[in-house]
Amino acid sequence: MEELSELLLQRRRKVDALWEAGINPYPNDFKPMHTSADVVEAYGDKDQIGATDDIFKVAGRILARRSFGKAAFVQLQDRKGRVQLYVKKDEIGDEAFAAFESFDIGDIIGAEGYPFRTKTGELSLHARSIRLLVKSLLPLPEKFHGLTDVETRYRQRYVDLIVNPEAREIFFKRSRIVNLIRKFMVKRDFLEVETPMMHQIPGGATARPFTTHHNALDMELYLRIAPELYLKRLVVGGLERVFEINRNFRNEGISVRHNPEFTMMEFYQAYATYEDLMDFTEELFCHVAQEVLGTTDFTNQGLDISFQRPWKRLTVREAILEYGDVEAKQLDDRDLALAYARSIGLDLPDEISYGKLIMEIFEEVAEHKLIQPTFITAYPTEVSPLSRKNDINPEIVDRFELIIAGREIANAFSELNDPIDQKERFLAQVAEKDKGDEEAHYMDEDYVRALEYGLPPTAGEGIGIDRLVMLLTDSPSIRDVILFPQLRKEAK
Secondary structure, three states, X not given: OHHHHHXXXXXXXXXXXXXXXXXXXXXXXXXXXXXXXXXXXXXXXXXXXXXXXXXXXEEEEEXXXXXXXXXXXXXXXXXXXXXEEEEEHHHHOHHHHHHHOOOOOOOEEEEEEEXXXXXXXXXXXXXXXXXXXXXXXXXXXXXXXXXXXXXXXXXXXXXXXXXXXXXXXXXXXXXXXXXXXXXXXXXXXXXXXXXXXXXXXXXXXXXXXXXXXXXXXXXXXXXXXXXXHHHHHXXXXXXOEEEEEEEEEOOOOOXXXXXXXXXXXXXXXXXXXXXXXXXXXXXXXXXXXXXXXXXXXXXXXXXXXXXXXXXXXXXXXXXXXHHOOOOHHHHHOHHHHHHHHHHOOOOOOOOOOHHHHHHHHHHHHOHHHOOOOEEEEEEEHHHOOOEOEOOOOOOEEEEEEEEEOOEEEEEEEEEOOOHHHHHHHXXXXXXXXXXXXXXXXXXOHHHHHHHHHOOOOEEEEEEEHHHHHHHHHOOOOHHXXXXXXXXXXXXX
């Protein structure tokens, strides 16, 4: 820490010296006209570069420098990549070169120069002029090691992005993935909308909400856990195809798969079923993977993943039987199923409902084994309060979850549009909440009223954008794909 403080003091003294010499260390009058990519595009395929009048005007951060007395090489990084500058005293003049010698790694500079290749064949710019644009006061991590401490990378993302090209590439890909999804939806006649972030009644998912207070209205509000109920109100209003890409907030644990603030796309399509959305999801994911990766077969954390269609489809019960060491007759009897659950290490109360019991068993024995894209269907009605009951078996609903590499990526169902049934399920959820279930749904009378006006037969889906980005960028943690993940307070 003392060494760092001394480096900081040295750089501050350089700033003071610049001011005293009449030089502004933070000017705002340099306008770059080119990027490093422009240089590569124009001359990257030319092995020999003769005399040229082409002048490139670039700006960026110094990542490395090698000095040779009256000349130096500088590695400059801008938003498109890196380009080498060759700075020679005879070319830029004594005064400018004297100023240049005080430049540090991390400083932001502007330069003009013409392209050439060094003796080793590296494409570079021979600087005709160079100047300081921003004096960096803190040194970057040691150039050969970069920023490797994981928590520091997340907490100081600005440094991570400077020194780790892999981090920048993840967020370039993330942006591209979101744009591809948006274009895919718009092309299929979906309308992009924005719905409230603050709800009077939290709903649309089973999760604990964050609470806040609106002073002027003197009311408690909740950060949304899902936009579902507002989006379906829009379908009632005649907006038959809607989608939203935005944040949800859930007051839950933090892990490699969970961040309390995360990005989802939810969309709703009138006159469609959950089975239609399986086909739609396959098409969407294959399109995005092909555009971003150039293939639908890729590796994620050492696992070979294939998006080749069609994807596997299993009911919850079928998945348990396939991946768990259990017989069908054990699952069909609640007491036998509870005994089995306890035999595999699940600590469950005697009064647990049959539907929740089955889901606990599924998550324990099957979910993490689903590596290739798999649609899991036929969820118990009691754990799906917004889903339409199956016409043949009302104990299950018309719903799927998409599991890839052992993680839930999407959740969809044919929507419950019977207002009487919906109200009864809300009341059942309220009873669960009164018993202490903090994730149970609240009663939403206005949503029931909206259904009473008539929700067309509709299917809806939520896709976890962060988890999809993790999958397509081979990232081990959700924090790797969120620019500023939630962390504990920094230790003093």
